[in-house]
Amino acid sequence: MNDPDAFLVVEDLSVEFPTPDGPVRAVNNLSYTLGLGQTLGIVGESGSGKSVSSMAVLGLHDADRTKITGSIRVGGTEVVGLNEPGLRKLRGNSVAMIFQDALAALHPFYRVGSQLAEAYQVHHPSASRRDARRKAIEMLDRVGIPQPDSRVDDFPHQFSGGMRQRAMIAMGLINDPSLLIADEPTTALDVTVQAQILDLLQDLQREFNSAVVIITHDLGVIAEMADEVLVMYAGRCVEYGPTKEILVSPEMPYTWGLLSSIPDVSADIDARLIPIPGNPPSLLSPPSGCSFHPRCAHVDKVPGDLCATQLPELLEGSNGPGHVKRCHLANPQEVFRREVLAEIAPDLVEES
Incomplete structure (x- = not known):
């Protein structure tokens, strides 16, 4: 749990949201580490702080409305207090996130391929539009989208739920990030598609040697994918350890x-x-x-x-x-x- 050489190091992280009724302390003194090629499963009921803590890793909270203390280091870069240009350089490049609702995360007015190409060009400014489109097609093919040459020009509503989730995975991995955070990646998908998505994540992790944080309510997903488990309740870690020990003892x-x-x-x-x-x-x-x-x-x-x-x-x-x-x-x-x-x-x- 305390490996200072790990790719992701979270130490004493606290996230607080001021409200008219008083402060909401969504995360309290959370610490964990994660190395490359490893998978950490974060479990707990809704409101336990799982997504809030992971969004802090990407610096996605509004700095003017959120009080964040502690330390988050991604590949040696301190995220807490990092300015916006530094965060933009980090997001999508060193660390990427697959959001829970792919339909809400993908912009409805832009074609799927255009959104993937934009994510690529942000971190490869010298790449031409043709190169970015070629990369988008390559990633759609890699995540199992049929006929990627034509589906690259579809809008998100033209994709099924499973295909949208695959497109989100393609967007997350288009810049070969070292850390991938998957927030409920199989929510609202049928069982067979869930299995395909999980198999895809595992295959891509082996290919890229990424560190993966998977947030879920499903302990079956944890049993299949995670090397270690972090159990959260009311914003705190209440149990942490190897997956087999957590599930058996x-x-x-x-x-x-x-x-x-x-x-x-x-x-x-x-x-x-x-x-x-x-x-x-x-x-x-x-x-x-x-x-x-x-x-x-x-x-x-x-x-x-x-x-x-x-x-x-x-x-x-x-x-x-x-x-x-x-x-x-x-x-x-x-x-x-x-x-x-x-x-x-x-x-x-x-x-x-």
Whole structure:
């Protein structure tokens, strides 16, 4: 988690939005690192700070209306406080982002190929319009758009949802960035198209050796793609570690809740999902202590009112170095196996 030589280094990042009702602290003291060729999955409910933290990496927040503290280094360049010309040079070149809604991200009045060509020419000013168009066709072909020579002149509304997402990936990769941030890249796509998009991202990552941050609610996507997982809640990291450890031996009750909410195709047809009770907290007035404690079913296992009064530190868990969790529970693995795993996957408990 603390590799100063990584391509992306985020240290103590906080993002605050002033509002008439008070400050909204969307991200609180977030730290993580990511090396080239590696994939980090960021998971959590809506409003947990996933997209806000990633938009900060590209400097996309309005500097006049946002208070950002901490450090974000992309390839050694400090992003926090960087001027607009520096940010423009960084965006699309060293780091690119695939946005959640491709139809909203692509301009409806311009042809898809023109938008890709513009993204290329911004960082290759010596390239002619013909060269940029040729590059746009090449990228559309690379991401699997059929008949790219003719589809390059289509408008976004003439593409299907899956094709628009592929076009967004082509735009993100047209300048061979070292860091690619994918914000819910498979939202609103059918299952087969989702699989194709994920396979495409993995193939392109291997080709370009890019570092990839994938933001998603889908832990199935995380299991397939991510090397490490960052679990966020109320703007904070609550658990972080290798994907297998997070999915098999999680140590934070919020992560347990996310896992319990996943449908199990091998379960009985009468089996019920186990949702996390309540709603995510308001970031205008978050709960004291552990932000998750009003929704946590395990508060009674912690002595006194520690959960309600003291914010847990992010400490190394039972799985060893590299896996950290923010929780006051003294024996989280035992509780997980005895209560959570026994309910959502009793066969695993019996086998062990």
